[in-house]
Amino acid sequence: GQNIDQPTEMTATEGAIVQINCTYQTSGFNGLFWYQQHAGEAPTFLSYNVLDGLEEKGRFSSFLSRSKGYSYLLLKELQMKDSASYLCAVLDSNYQLIWGAGTKLIIKP
Amino acid sequence: GAVVSQHPSRVICKSGTSVKIECRSLDFQATTMFWYRQFPKQSLMLMATSNEGSKATYEQGVEKDKFLINHASLTLSTLTVTSAHPEDSSFYICSARRADRETEAFFGQGTRLTVV
Numbered sequence: 599g600q601n602i603d604q605p606t607e608m609t610a611t612e613g614a615i616v617q618i619n620c621t622y623q624t625s626g627f628n629g630l631f632w633y634q635q636h637a638g639e640a641p642t643f644l645s646y647n648v649l650d651g652l653e654e655k656g657r658f659s660s661f662l663s664r665s666k667g668y669s670y671l672l673l674k675e676l677q678m679k680d681s682a683s684y685l686c687a688v689l690d691s692n693y694q695l696i697w698g699a700g701t702k703l704i705i706k707p
Numbered sequence: 708g709a710v711v712s713q714h715p716s717r718v719i720c721k722s723g724t725s726v727k728i729e730c731r732s733l734d735f736q737a738t739t740m741f742w743y744r745q746f747p748k749q750s751l752m753l754m755a756t757s758n759e760g761s762k763a764t765y766e767q768g769v770e771k772d773k774f775l776i777n778h779a780s781l782t783l784s785t786l787t788v789t790s791a792h793p794e795d796s797s798f799y800i801c802s803a804r805r806a807d808r809e810t811e812a813f814f815g816q817g818t819r820l821t822v823v
Contacts (some may be wrong), residue, residue: 631812640713640800640817641751685750693804695741695812699750 600624602698604686609704610676618671618684618701626691632660632671633685635700641685644671673703681705709735711803713815720791720822728786728818730801736781737803741812742774745798757784791822 601623610616622630629648633641647653647662647669659672671684686698710733720726730740739758743751755771757763757778765771775787784803788795801815 638798638817638819640814642814643811646811694753694756697750697753702748 600696604698604701607702612676612707614676615674620669620686622667622688624688624690624696628689630669631687635683676705678705709813711813711815713801717819722822725789730784730815732782732803735805738806739804740784741802742786743800793822796822
């Protein structure tokens with residue numbers, strides 16, 4: 599079966615750094631996405647990785663290791679507005695998105 | 708960027724009535740549209756995939772006669788929740804895919820359905 603695992607909840611302090619991990623087992627791989635979702639809103643796109651390595655975009659970076667079936671989202675200089683759920687999703691061989699359950703990130707002052 | 712507009716954003720309806728949710732791609736042609744349902748504190752659950760001009764493909768456990776999907780044009784797909792019940796109350800989200808950018812999914816704003 600297809601499976602995406604990520605922690606249910608994480609807590610971090612404003613101004614700090616947090617890493618949200620995602621491991622996956624899917625039928626085929628055409629890329630991995632990270633989305634941010636605030637309560638009651640639709641997901642918004644953060645990053646897309648299809649090759650191994652680190653992609654940096656401002657305060658957010660995403661890393662992928664295809665051989666390990668592993669990705670992480672790194673958030674730096676945390677702000678209160680970063681409190682949200684972060685969803686990991688993998689595009690499988692049929693170009694279908696397989697979603698993780700999301701990680702709720704709580705930022706404390 | 709590609710914009711997907713979903714309407715309405717919130718709807719309250721009485722049990723037994725039907726509700727239609729629209730999903731429009733505003734500046735691109737969406738060859739494929741996806742409908743998701745999300746319950747509180749859970750991830751997105753794919754309900755169905757629709758391709759323009761053909762019948763939608765429903766995921767296991769999703770009743771096709773209850774959740775009617777129409778994808779009549781390359782810019783519009785609709786989801787109709789028929790004979791709604793309180794357990795259908797959820798957050799419904801559509802996403803659209805462009806033919807030339809298969810690796811991207813563009814999301815609508817979502818619709819919060821409450822059945823009373």
